[in-house]
Amino acid sequence: MTDVHDRFRSLDRVRVPELWAEATLRAVAEPLSAPQTRSNYMLPVGLATAAIVIVLIVGLGLLWGPTIGTPDATPTPEATPGSTSSSPDPSASIPLIQRMPGSRSNPAGVYGWTGALGSSTGMHNVVGLDDGGGRMTQMVFAVEDDCFASGDGPEPVPVTVGGLDGTYVEPYDGPGVLFMPEREEGQTTGAYALAIDGRTLCVYLTWDPSTTADELDAARQVVESIRGEALGSGLRIIFTLPQGWDTG
Amino acid sequence: MTAVADDLVQLEAVYREEAERLWRALLAFSRDPDVASDAVAEAFARAIRDRAAIRDPRAWVWRMGFRLAAADLTQRSRANSQMPNTGYLETEADADLLDALAGLPEKQRTAVILFYYVDAPIREIAEKTGMSQLAVRANLSRGRKRLKHLLGESR
Numbered sequence: 106m107t108d109v110h111d112r113f114r115s116l117d118r119v120r121v122p123e124l125w126a127e128a129t130l131r132a133v134a135e136p137l138s139a140p141q142t143r144s145n146y147m148l149p150v151g152l153a154t155a156a157i158v159i160v161l162i163v164g165l166g167l168l169w170g171p172t173i174g175t176p177d178a179t180p181t182p183e184a185t186p187g188s189t190s191s192s193p194d195p196s197a198s199i200p201l202i203q204r205m206p207g208s209r210s211n212p213a214g215v216y217g218w219t220g221a222l223g224s225s226t227g228m229h230n231v232v233g234l235d236d237g238g239g240r241m242t243q244m245v246f247a248v249e250d251d252c253f254a255s256g257d258g259p260e261p262v263p264v265t266v267g268g269l270d271g272t273y274v275e276p277y278d279g280p281g282v283l284f285m286p287e288r289e290e291g292q293t294t295g296a297y298a299l300a301i302d303g304r305t306l307c308v309y310l311t312w313d314p315s316t317t318a319d320e321l322d323a324a325r326q327v328v329e330s331i332r333g334e335a336l337g338s339g340l341r342i343i344f345t346l347p348q349g350w351d352t353g
Numbered sequence: 354m355t356a357v358a359d360d361l362v363q364l365e366a367v368y369r370e371e372a373e374r375l376w377r378a379l380l381a382f383s384r385d386p387d388v389a390s391d392a393v394a395e396a397f398a399r400a401i402r403d404r405a406a407i408r409d410p411r412a413w414v415w416r417m418g419f420r421l422a423a424a425d426l427t428q429r430s431r432a433n434s435q436m437p438n439t440g441y442l443e444t445e446a447d448a449d450l451l452d453a454l455a456g457l458p459e460k461q462r463t464a465v466i467l468f469y470y471v472d473a474p475i476r477e478i479a480e481k482t483g484m485s486q487l488a489v490r491a492n493l494s495r496g497r498k499r500l501k502h503l504l505g506e507s508r
Contacts, residue, residue: 109500113470115447116377119386124376124394125368129361131398215358334362336369343358 206350213348220248221339222304227284230350232320242324243284243311244350248339252298252307255279261298267329271299282309289313297328302335306342323347360404367410368397374471375415379422381466384451392421415481419463453503461496464489468497 205218206228218226225247233239253261253272256279261272277296278288291314299306308328312321327350333342372393379389396417400410407413454462460482467478478493479486 109450109469109497109504112447112450112504113381113466115450116381116470119377119380119446121373121376122386122390124372124390125365125397127394128368128397129401131394132401332358332362334366341362341365343362345358 205352206346207352211346211348211351213346215343215345217341217343218246219336219339219341220246222248222250224248224339225281225307226352228350228352229284230320230324232349233315240313240315240320241285242313242316242320243309244324244327245282245284245307245309245311246342247281247307247309249305249307252296252305253277253279256282256296258296264297266297266299267331269299269301269331271297271305273297277309283311299331301331301333301340301342304333304335304340306331306333306340361401364397364400364404364410367400367414371411371414372397375418378415378466378470379418380446381451381454381470382419382462383422383426384455385426388422388425391425392418395421409480412480416483419482423459449504453500456503457496457499458492460484460488460492461499464492465496465500468493 205226206216220226225245227243227245229241229243231239231241253274256277258274258277258279261274264271264273266273273295275293275295277294279296282294282296288311292311293314294309294311297306297308297310299308308331310324310328312324327344327346330345331342332344333340375396376389376393379392380386383389383392393414396414399417400407400414404410454466457465463482464478464484467473467481471477471481473481475486475489475493478484478489482489484492
């Protein structure tokens with residue numbers, strides 16, 4: 106019945122919908138009686154309502170809260186440039202969200218990004234505006250073959266960051282390393298090239314002269330929390346953010 | 354990073370490797386892309402929720418997917434209110450094959466799909482369905498004969 110085998114191959118022509126995001130949304134919603142109604146499965150992530158987002162945040166906190174705690178990867182201070190103190194103690198009820206943070210007011214939690222080779226994204230944490238000044242920490246993620254190919258800096262030094270091997274350059278400057286459009290006077294960028302699953306994740310961390318040691322350390326903890334895997338030509342990563350980072 | 358986040362990365366890897374074949378297998382099982390989509394999304398949602406208790410998530414999502422799809426078909430059959438959404442499939446998949454599969458009892462259909470489409474051996478079919486290997490042999494043998502017969506009739 107070779108012919109039957111061939112006829113089954115016709116199934117490969119049918120396009121398969123992407124359902125992972127739907128599965129993760131369902132996972133944090135109230136348990137459903139199986140099977141679910143057909144009206145729910147097509148729910149596009151982009152149309153997820155604020156209510157669902159709230160369920161996502163609250164639900165994950167309830168569902169996974171007890172098992173989420175301090176990142177299990179132990180920083181290696183001697184190999185982590187600028188690491189000044191022990192890791193922060195995240196809340197025991199950190200929500201798990203697999204996307205980049207939104208444009209404002211994001212809670213602490215696990216976020217994520219998927220990037221193809223050559224793509225990048227960024228975020229920042231602005232603090233102290235109420236004091237009349239304000240200072241900013243910026244972080245840019247990029248998937249590149251060589252994170253230091255087009256910029257300037259000293260020789261990269263080997264580092265191990267949260268269990269990931271890589272290299273680090275400080276100070277560093279080059280195209281695409283800033284989240285904000287222009288570099289301001291006194292800002293410093295540290296550039297990581299981290300090996301993940303056969304790909305290279307570039308992390309460009311930039312801070313102001315007035316950024317405190319604790320703030321910089323918290324930003325480095327974000328880098329240390331990064332985990333990922335290869336996806337096509339690129340990477341999918343997840344990382345833990347304290348409150349305050351946004352993409353606005 | 355957390356153990357939970359690591360679990361989620363691993364489960365998504367399982368999704369990336371298994372979901373397309375599972376969805377198409379469930380499409381063959383149900384002839385309805387809505388049933389297939391609902392079963393895949395719900396199976397992985399439950400895998401995320403119950404991850405600590407699942408030893409082999411690859412086999413587990415297949416078992417759960419077929420269970421959910423079968424339950425959905427039963428429910429819809431009882432309600433008798435919704436016809437399968439098969440319109441666009443006729444230009445993509447082999448409609449005669451899907452019709453013939455629909456004529457098989459549920460367990461025979463499952464075994465035949467896993468054998469022909471997934472190329473799974475008896476042991477793997479047993480793992481993916483929860484049937485014993487003897488039951489798989491029996492259902493596969495009967496299902497293949499019946500499918501051959503039905504395909505002959507449908508030509």
